[in-house]
Amino acid sequence: MAVQTAAQRLTSSSTRKQRDYLPYMLVLPIIAYEAIFVLIPIIQQVISSFTSDIIGIGTVRWVGFENYERLFADRNFWNSLRVTLSFMGGTVVLSVGIGLLAALLLNRQFRGRSLARGIMTMPWAMPDLPTVMVFFWILNPNFGVINLFVRWILPIEQTPRWLLDINLALPIVIAIAAWKAFPFYGLVTLSVLQSIPQELYEAAKVDGATPLQSFRYVTLPEIIPTLMLMGVLACIFAFRQFALIFLSTGGGPARTTETLVVSVYKTAFASFDFSYGATIGVAGFVAVFAITLLFAYLQRRQEAQASS
């Protein structure tokens, strides 16, 4: 590198005629790193799903598709898929929806805007553990302040047991996850809203558009690509969500909040059935890869639109 002439350096960075090894040398350590910590474990996981490996029982042996046959017949697996989809659907709609509303609100001119923006950032910055702790406390069946709020609004004597209630646990976990996630979507949407040229709104006003119409015909077309990308991103974040669910309900009551990732963890570290846990994990890879491709596709389409 050091003996290259200035002219050679220029051509190697500005054209692709010459073989240029620099980028490969730069990314090699990263690829090696991710291979060790992500790629090899994935391969091990897939191999493991064809074996029987229960900690403390016998030795590891090859069982072919046995684990997969068990998976497809397993009611708990189908249940965890249903829970995952409900959790994903709920958090995506709630967090992106509230994020959009918050962004529209914070996009207006008012005093204390940066303070409001700062407050909105807080739930997102809060780590999972304190989040679970404080919601545990708010939702405590005996002492929780939620009981007070509910009695303000509804004339009920007996408040439910919140996270221990079989019908309420999942909606509550969704609400907690959305509270924590919406600021991110709000901040992203806000930055897009602020990049919309003011002239478009003025032109719409001149044409006699009502505020609702200017939202429909000016704002919405500008933010729809971002909303779609965020929707996919939100799906993935919801799919990954572990600590929040695991710590607040442990998957219960009666597996009503046991998502796929929670069930992988519980199968491996509570039932010590490593290979079956791995099998559920492989089903998860398929889902993640599909969503990632969708994300990459939407992103590329958006970039193509932006440049045309």
Added chain:
Amino acid sequence: MSTLDTSLPHEQRRSLASPNHWTRRIPVYVLVILFCVVTAFPLYWMIVSVVQPIRLSLQYPPPLFPQAFTLQPFIEIFTGQDTAQRIDVWILNSVIVASVTAVICTLLSILGAFALSGLRWRGQAAFGLMLLTTQMLPEALIVIPLYATIDRLAMKDNLVTLALVDTAFVLPICIWILKNVFDTIPTEIRDAALVDGCTRLRMLWRIMLPIAAPGLVAVGVVAFFHAWNEYLFAASLISDRRLYTASVGLGSMISMIDTPIDRLMAAGLLFSIFPVIFYLLVQRYIVAGLSAGAVKG
């Protein structure tokens, strides 16, 4: 005020309709206040439960504003007789893990971001997709093989191992963040340096990194607090209580039913303060990097 100027009814109408007139902004303020109260309530409630004596928190209905003031819970979590609950040790462990993660991650991010920004090469798209897939992958899906391998290599209960694993999962986001920062450096500056006879690595070191310094800080902060917040790997790879990170320690406090609520909230508050402050400072960079191209311009 022009609204008092009766001789100009036209002016008056316009000022009432203008978005700057205070009466038109009342609904906005009401909504904003409502929004802030709901958003901030959990954090507020955490603070209230710490600073008022626990007997007040345990009555029904609980007072919505603190009726008395104490800092006893903070003293208790540091001087508690129970040596198993040493939050100072947990926080020190978290700082070690998070610092190692931040250093490795920042160094690797510089390489990756430089390769993605400005350089053109075959396989760039594939590399991007690899990063994206890693970023999307739920940690819980590969915790089993990672645990098994690390157990076999006798590298469990090791804070550096934990930092290495955490780095793998936060690295893609950090690369995107730094790439976005590098992209904002005008190509004229880079080209000028190259014409002056700099090698590209020298140009990266002498020209780009100083300009991108705030971005480097943002990357370090993101990596640091990723490791700081991380629970899954910490919980499965660390079983020695003396090596508990704060997240695992807090998790163990949750599962212990007899932990007094004020101490629990004090620990949680202490654990949240640093990320909340730092995220407020660097949120712009994170938003752009996390959405990885969702925002252009």
